Amino acid sequence: MKTGRSTAGDTKARILDATEKLFIEVGYEATSLRQVTSRAIVNLAAVNYHFRSKDIMMHAVLSRRLDPLNARRLALLDACEARWPGHSIRCEHVMGALFVPALQMARDPAVGGPSFLRLLGRVYADTSPFIQQYLLEHYAPVYDRFFDAFARAIPAFPRRELGWRLQFALKALAGVLAGEELANLLPAFTQGKQMSDAHVLAQLTAMVEAAMTVAQPGADELSALQSVFDLVEQQQAAQRASMQESEHAQSAPQSANCAALEATEQEQASHTAAATIGKARMSARTVRNEGPSRAAVTSLSVRAREPVSFPSNPLDDWMRMRTRT
CATH class of the missing domain: 1.20.5 (Single alpha-helices involved in coiled-coils or other helix-helix interfaces)
Structure with missing residues (x-):
């Protein structure tokens, strides 16, 4: 029967594993606590109990993988610099110190497993401010050590020129490592041949080194x-x-x-105005002509009036006659 401590440890490990897989698939910004709880089969209270926030949880995910990786890298770089001191160190030696520990951890499920290279590629390729700040805080000393080693291995370029070339080469390689097609890319890359890790890394290093050491563009390249x-x-x-x-x-x-x-x-407006003026003139003439006609009719009516005679009344005639007599 599992103890409470082992149960808590299993829960924390499931949360970290689920977060790591989501981060590899969708990146930091798209990883949500709801997705983590669903994939880890835990509730939100368990996430808050172990990590308190998404940032703390992501720090734990990266630290458990990258801290051992950086420790191995620095130890191997120290050994390479001791073996090939000064400018005798080659670009392949520095690239080996940078990537051999990553390949070894990808072979060991206890410390990384098959998805470790994709995790490493995602860390390099993710552009979220949180990841960039994490790299600045945790990778700056490691990057400075490797940059100095590359500068000794490739002394032909100024440090500033070498800096952006190294940044470009590593970002390009990180994009390949972070892609889902990596499992199909390696068999195509080896063309069906059995290749050791050293052979595969030598092929990748050759391409990266070519990008870092290519000559400055000449007049012909610039003109083209x-x-x-x-x-x-x-x-x-x-x-x-x-x-x-x-x-x-x-x-x-x-x-x-x-x-x-x-x-x-304009023509329609002119026609409308002319019609309006014509109607106004006709109305004026009509008014002037109707004035005398109405007066004549009125005068004629007045003159035509005659006294009206009624039949005489015999009684009235007798009274008038009697008054005279």
Whole structure:
């Protein structure tokens, strides 16, 4: 029966394993505590109990793998520098001290396992501020030691020139290691032949060293690339001219249509104004003509009125006659 301590240890290990796998698959930013609890089959309280935050949990994931790796790297570099002191050390020796411990840990499930190289590649390739800060704090002394060794192995370049070349070469190699196609890449790389780790590393080192030691571009290389830039500018200028011609061709009919429409509207406005003036004039003439006619009709009506005679009443006639007598 498991004790409480072993159970707590198993839970913590499951959380770290789940976090490591998620980090390899999706990177630091996309790894969430909800995903970790789901994959580790634990609740959020267990994560908070062991680590308190995502950052602390990720620190534990990286430290348990990279701290032993850096210790092995520095120990092997010390041995190489003791064996090949000064400028007698070669680039292959420094690359061996950098990657042989990683290959060994990838062979040992107890300290890394098959996914260890992908973890290492993800650490180099991840651009999140958290990972970059972690590398700055934990890798700076290791990087300085290896940079000095590379500078002695490749003395032809200034340190600043060598710095960005080394950064480029290691980032490129890290991108290959972090990719999911690594398992298919190595068999294709070896072309079906049985190769030792030393042989595989020698092939990779040759490509990295070529990127680090390639000569500065000469006048011919610069002229060839400049001609490509000039060609791009010519294509863009031709595209801009074509677009301007197309816009002009489209705007010309539109301008003609607008002018015709404006003329039509002005003509309609003139016709409307003329019709309005004509109606006003006709109304004025009608008013002037109707004035005398109405007066004549009124006068005629007044003159035409005659006294109205009614039939005489015999009683009235008798009264008038009696008054006279």
